[in-house]
Amino acid sequence: MIEVEVKARARPDTLERILASGAVHVGTENHRDLYFNSPQCDFRKSDEALRIRIKEEGARLTYKGPKLDSQTKSRLELTVQIDNPEEMVQILEALGFRLSAEVRKRRTKYALNEVIIAFDEVDGLGSFVELEARGDAEWEQQRELLLSLLKQLGLGESIRSSYLELLEENGRTS
Amino acid sequence: MIEVEVKARARPDTLERILASGAVHVGTENHRDLYFNSPQCDFRKSDEALRIRIKEEGARLTYKGPKLDSQTKSRLELTVQIDNPEEMVQILEALGFRLSAEVRKRRTKYALNEVIIAFDEVDGLGSFVELEARGDAEWEQQRELLLSLLKQLGLGESIRSSYLELLEENGRTS
Numbered sequence: 001m002i003e004v005e006v007k008a009r010a011r012p013d014t015l016e017r018i019l020a021s022g023a024v025h026v027g028t029e030n031h032r033d034l035y036f037n038s039p040q041c042d043f044r045k046s047d048e049a050l051r052i053r054i055k056e057e058g059a060r061l062t063y064k065g066p067k068l069d070s071q072t073k074s075r076l077e078l079t080v081q082i083d084n085p086e087e088m089v090q091i092l093e094a095l096g097f098r099l100s101a102e103v104r105k106r107r108t109k110y111a112l113n114e115v116i117i118a119f120d121e122v123d124g125l126g127s128f129v130e131l132e133a134r135g136d137a138e139w140e141q142q143r144e145l146l147l148s149l150l151k152q153l154g155l156g157e158s159i160r161s162s163y164l165e166l167l168e169e170n171g172r173t174s
Numbered sequence: 175m176i177e178v179e180v181k182a183r184a185r186p187d188t189l190e191r192i193l194a195s196g197a198v199h200v201g202t203e204n205h206r207d208l209y210f211n212s213p214q215c216d217f218r219k220s221d222e223a224l225r226i227r228i229k230e231e232g233a234r235l236t237y238k239g240p241k242l243d244s245q246t247k248s249r250l251e252l253t254v255q256i257d258n259p260e261e262m263v264q265i266l267e268a269l270g271f272r273l274s275a276e277v278r279k280r281r282t283k284y285a286l287n288e289v290i291i292a293f294d295e296v297d298g299l300g301s302f303v304e305l306e307a308r309g310d311a312e313w314e315q316q317r318e319l320l321l322s323l324l325k326q327l328g329l330g331e332s333i334r335s336s337y338l339e340l341l342e343e344n345g346r347t348s
Contacts, residue, residue, distance in 0.1 A: 039214055040270055050269065063265045078265045081257040091237045091252045096214055
């Protein structure tokens with residue numbers, strides 16, 4: 001499926017504006033994200049990502065393809081639920097993939113019609129907002145919806161870098 | 175974990191001898207096994223395997239390392255349960271792995287103390303017995319136990335080839 005997503009750095013009034021928009025609080029999750037790099041090609045250059053996300057309710061393995069446009073983070077996303085993240089780490093390492101970074105964050109989710117608003121507090125990076133479309137519309141339409149909501153929430157420019165890339169820029173990854 | 179396993183071609187009296195050994199019927203499963211090869215190295219040469227097994231109760235992703243001895247099929251096995259085998263196929267293909275073969279079989283399982291006896295009817299190959307140790311003993315001890323049970327069941331030499339390799343020898347894989 002195509003994951004249509006935009007991201008921006010949060011501002012002091014962002015949480016207040018999310019609530020004022022009519023968005024409904026959905027829940028809070030703690031994410032421990034393990035990123036792997038390929039033995040074949042450098043995912044930083046090919047703009048791909050392979051991640052194990054561990055949260056309270058369970059774990060998932062996710063592949064993300066290269067970004068589809070120059071404005072947003074929209075990209076192919078493939079994901080499966082897994083019962084044992086430690087064993088998945090061992091499988092990936094046996095296949096030649098290497099753990100490249102770990103990202104921890106606290107995500108508070110809100111729903112506004114077909115959009116999920118995630119307020120992320122990322123260890124070592126600060127607070128961000130990610131907007132993700134969940135509807136059945138074409139991805140270009142969803143992108144416009146998200147970019148206009150970003151504006152409505154008073155948020156600045158869309159950041160296309162992942163938390164992993166932002167942490168690497170900061171030189172804080174393991 | 176180390177999977178300690180021996181395999182032999184079934185004989186006309188094998189099922190009868192399994193039941194006469196005191197083994198208890200556990201259940202019957204239909205397996206659809208999808209094998210993948212690596213973009214980096216040929217798993218046939220490196221003696222590794224990467225498989226998605228789909229059965230009625232769910233699916234698993236399994237990696238098997240090279241065999242540990244010259245008599246049995248014992249090897250490192252790493253496995254996770256996955257909720258969506260089709261999406262797992264897409265993730266593996268996105269990472270450069272290629273579907274190399276599909277193996278279908280009907281497995282009837284029996285338990286005899288710490289040993290699982292699997293009577294396998296493999297599409298295109300015929301019937302086989304696999305003995306797998308489940309105890310906490312050292313793998314060399316388990317191997318001796320399995321080789322002696324193989325003899326007790328009147329079965330011939332231990333076959334170290336996987337069903338995938340046997341099908342490849344027969345030239346019947348897709």
